[in-house]
Amino acid sequence: MIDILSTARIIALSTFKEGLRGRLLFFIFSAVLFIFLLGNIFSNFADKQNLELRLILETGMAFSALVVLGTAVLIACQGLGKHDDSGSYRIMFAMPLNRDGIYLGYLGGLWLTVLTYSIVMAVALMIVVGYRFDVFRYTIPLHFFTLFIEGMVLSTVAFLFSLSRSNVVSFFMALAIGIMAHAEGVIIHLASQSSSIIMERVVPFLVNALPALGSINVKSSAVRDLPLTWEATTNCVTWGQFALGIGHNLLYVFILLVLISIVRRFIEADKG
Amino acid sequence: MYLIECNNLGFMTPAKRKANLLQNVSFTLPQGARLALAGGNGAGKSTFLKLLLGLEPIGEGEVSILGSLVPSVKSRTHIGYLADEPSPFAYLSGKEYLELYGRLEGFRGNELKDKVVKALSQSGLTDAANVRTENYSKGMRQRLEIERVMLKGRKLILLDEPLTGLDIESQLFFKKRLNQLAADGVSMIITSHEPSILEAVATHIAVLHFGKLAVFGKIDKLLTEKGWEIVYKDSQAVPDKLPKGAKPGGQNNSFLFSDRKDAETELKNNMNEQVLSFGSAIKGIEDLMAEVTAK
Numbered sequence: 224m225i226d227i228l229s230t231a232r233i234i235a236l237s238t239f240k241e242g243l244r245g246r247l248l249f250f251i252f253s254a255v256l257f258i259f260l261l262g263n264i265f266s267n268f269a270d271k272q273n274l275e276l277r278l279i280l281e282t283g284m285a286f287s288a289l290v291v292l293g294t295a296v297l298i299a300c301q302g303l304g305k306h307d308d309s310g311s312y313r314i315m316f317a318m319p320l321n322r323d324g325i326y327l328g329y330l331g332g333l334w335l336t337v338l339t340y341s342i343v344m345a346v347a348l349m350i351v352v353g354y355r356f357d358v359f360r361y362t363i364p365l366h367f368f369t370l371f372i373e374g375m376v377l378s379t380v381a382f383l384f385s386l387s388r389s390n391v392v393s394f395f396m397a398l399a400i401g402i403m404a405h406a407e408g409v410i411i412h413l414a415s416q417s418s419s420i421i422m423e424r425v426v427p428f429l430v431n432a433l434p435a436l437g438s439i440n441v442k443s444s445a446v447r448d449l450p451l452t453w454e455a456t457t458n459c460v461t462w463g464q465f466a467l468g469i470g471h472n473l474l475y476v477f478i479l480l481v482l483i484s485i486v487r488r489f490i491e492a493d494k495g
Numbered sequence: 496m497y498l499i500e501c502n503n504l505g506f507m508t509p510a511k512r513k514a515n516l517l518q519n520v521s522f523t524l525p526q527g528a529r530l531a532l533a534g535g536n537g538a539g540k541s542t543f544l545k546l547l548l549g550l551e552p553i554g555e556g557e558v559s560i561l562g563s564l565v566p567s568v569k570s571r572t573h574i575g576y577l578a579d580e581p582s583p584f585a586y587l588s589g590k591e592y593l594e595l596y597g598r599l600e601g602f603r604g605n606e607l608k609d610k611v612v613k614a615l616s617q618s619g620l621t622d623a624a625n626v627r628t629e630n631y632s633k634g635m636r637q638r639l640e641i642e643r644v645m646l647k648g649r650k651l652i653l654l655d656e657p658l659t660g661l662d663i664e665s666q667l668f669f670k671k672r673l674n675q676l677a678a679d680g681v682s683m684i685i686t687s688h689e690p691s692i693l694e695a696v697a698t699h700i701a702v703l704h705f706g707k708l709a710v711f712g713k714i715d716k717l718l719t720e721k722g723w724e725i726v727y728k729d730s731q732a733v734p735d736k737l738p739k740g741a742k743p744g745g746q747n748n749s750f751l752f753s754d755r756k757d758a759e760t761e762l763k764n765n766m767n768e769q770v771l772s773f774g775s776a777i778k779g780i781e782d783l784m785a786e787v788t789a790k
Contacts, residue, residue, distance in 0.1 A: 224572065225601045233598045237584070244586040311584050314643075317548045317576035317653075318599055319568050 230324030231331055234315075238332020242339070496562050498651060498682050499524040499547075505555030506542055515706050516542045519556070522711045524699060526561075526650075529683040531697035531714070533784055538703040540686040541579065544653045547684075548576055560651065575644030579655040581636035585629035589620050589639050592628055593646065600647040614642035619668070634665025641672055652676070654685045658692050670695050690780040700780065702787050709787050717783055721776035722751045723758040732769035744776075751776055 225233075315325060504520040517539045524530055532540045545551040547558065549566025563570035583592045593611045602610055615621045618638040628636060637657065644652055654673075658666050673683065673696050687693055693700070700717060702710040710717065725741075726749040727733045733748050740757030741750040748771075752758035762773060777783050 224568065225599065230599065233595065237587075237595055241584065241586050311582045313550060313578055314576060314582070314640075315599075316550055317571065317574065318596075319572040319574075320599060321568060 224319050224321075227321045227324035227327065230320050231328035234325055234328025235331030235335060238329055239335040239339075242332065242336030496526070497523045497559075498526045498528060499530075499558065499560055499684075501556070501558045503556030504543075504546065504553065504558050506539075506546055506551060507554045517546070517554075517703075517706045520703075520706075520708045521556070522701060522708065524682075527680055527682055528699050529677055529697045530685070531693035531700040531780065532684055532686040532703065533693065533700060533780065534703035534709075535788075537705070539706040540703055541655055542706075543703070544576075544655055544684065544686065547653060548574065573650045575649035575652040577637070577640050577644060577652065577654045577657055579659065581633065581640045583628040583631075583636055583639055583643070586627065588625045588627050589618075589631065589635075590615065590624040592639065593643060596643050597646050602646070610646050614646055617645075617672075618642040632665075633660050634662060634668070637661060637665065637669060638672075641669070645676070649681065651682045651684065654683060654687075656687055657685065658687060658689045666692075690784075693780050697780075700783070702784065704787060709790075710783070714780070718775040718777045718779070719755070721786075722753040723755050724772075724774065724776040725750050725752070725758055725761060725770055726772045727769050728771045738764075 316322065500523050502521050504517055505515065506517040507515055520539075520543070532543060534540050542551060546553055547560065547565055547570075549571065553565065558565045560570045560573050563573070583589070584595070587595065590611060593614050594607060597607045597610050612621075615624050618635075618641070620635060620639060623631065623635065628639065631639065641652075657669060661669065670692060673692075677683070677696060683696060685693060685696060694714075697714055699712065700710065700714050701708060724744050726744070726746065728748070730748045733750075737743075738750060738752075738757065738761040740754050741752050741761065743749075744751045750758075750761070752761070758773065762770060777786060
């Protein structure tokens with residue numbers, strides 16, 4: 224019998240391989256590409272409008288993205304049941320292995336997958352946002368860290384919540400976690416109502432850094448031509464951006480559901 | 496030491512509408528035995544296997560495998576498991592799949608390579624070694640699975656409906672492999688609705704009926720429990736006088752003997768050419784199941 228760490232290492236690499244070869248990244252990239260595409264169309268249109276109209280368009284875009292991502296989430300939910308039928312993990316649990324090692328290995332594999340996703344997405348953002356809209360600045364590494372750390376946290380929490388063994392509970396927990404993870408959007412919005420010299424410096428930085436995907440469109444139209452100042456920030460942190468943040472949340476929910484679907488195969492296996 | 500010692504084993508579903516999937520199952524299985532676990536749908540066969548594997552929590556009683564209480568890592572060191580649906584990871588090739596499990600079994604380097612090469616050869620999948628298992632037929636996946644289990648030899652293999660959905664060729668290949676393993680002294684527990692595999696491999700049988708153990712014992716003994724039967728070619732070939740120790744059989748051209756010797760004497764004394772068949776009154780596992788169901 225091999226030790227826990229060896230078990231974890233072997234399973235983590237195998238899970239990572241699944242993430243690369245399987246449909247996991249395919250789903251993620253499809254959703255992200257769709258958002259980029261939609262963002263491009265709307266922002267090009269919004270470029271020609273005044274600020275107020277831009278924000279209205281941003282809101283419209285956000286709701287469109289929300290509908291698309293909501294549909295993706297529903298499809299992912301439908302797919303979960305089929306994933307759960309797999310006997311692969313039942314076989315692994317039947318092995319004379321310490322089951323903590325199997326859980327640990329699986330979580331490690333998820334983190335590796337999230338890390339890869341974060342790196343690829345940071346590069347994609349650099350290319351798409353940077354070249355297309357000439358907005359490089361300091362956002363790229365921050366996008367990466369945001370995606371990676373949030374992804375790690377969310378996949379870990381999803382793993383724990385998937386112990387509930389209920390699709391409905393997991394779905395709503397994932398949704399709640401996604402929204403909580405983006406509570407900073409709300410905090411920024413509220414904070415922007417009170418002026419202070421610190422917020423003047425911090426808020427623009429955070430606005431660019433945190434809602435990685437949702438902010439693309441704001442940057443592209445409303446922010447692009449404006450300096451990253453307190454005034455510009457308070458103008459841009461609008462309900463439109465908040466709606467975009469929700470779209471972003473839903474993307475996270477979608478990613479979470481895919482991750483949960485894999486985790487649950489372990490859990491269900493343990494249940495039998 | 497028994498291979499399996501099962502005392503008042505019980506299991507109840509955790510759902511709100513609780514149902515007893517297993518109740519008071521008790522038996523002991525000697526080492527080297529091969530147990531056919533039979534019963535209708537929902538009888539509790541798969542549940543029993545899952546309990547042995549520690550995939551379901553034991554509700555009542557206890558069960559041990561070679562002295563190790565279930566569930567425990569130690570008890571699982573004796574077991575290999577073939578799921579009802581052979582599900583090697585779809586994104587791995589057959590070779591990678593075996594390597595993954597070889598590593599989990601603790602093999603490294605050349606030893607791992609040798610084991611994998613041997614397993615691929617044994618399963619007849621050498622040519623398909625680098626093909627992803629999602630492209631394998633069910634028969635290929637099942638062959639891969641049995642070799643995965645045997646990478647590090649096991650004393651007991653649990654097979655859950657191993658022949659379901661396999662073509663004749665794969666079934667024959669699989670039965671042959673199981674017989675090889677049986678000859679090597681590997682014990683098995685097989686659940687199947689296919690009597691042929693149970694008869695080909697099993698030495699013992701346990702029939703579950705709605706979660707209860709209806710019958711358990713050595714197959715040879717159970718099949719002859721109702722005695723021995725001589726079936727004549729037709730009713731005219733049946734002797735006029737009732738032979739010693741005989742009583743009328745289930746058909747109008749047969750006699751039943753409770754003692755095999757009496758039946759053999761009758762065979763010698765009378766015209767063997769008039770005898771159509773001679774054997775146990777219960778012909779096989781299918782008959783035995785029918786008896787249990789009737790009771």
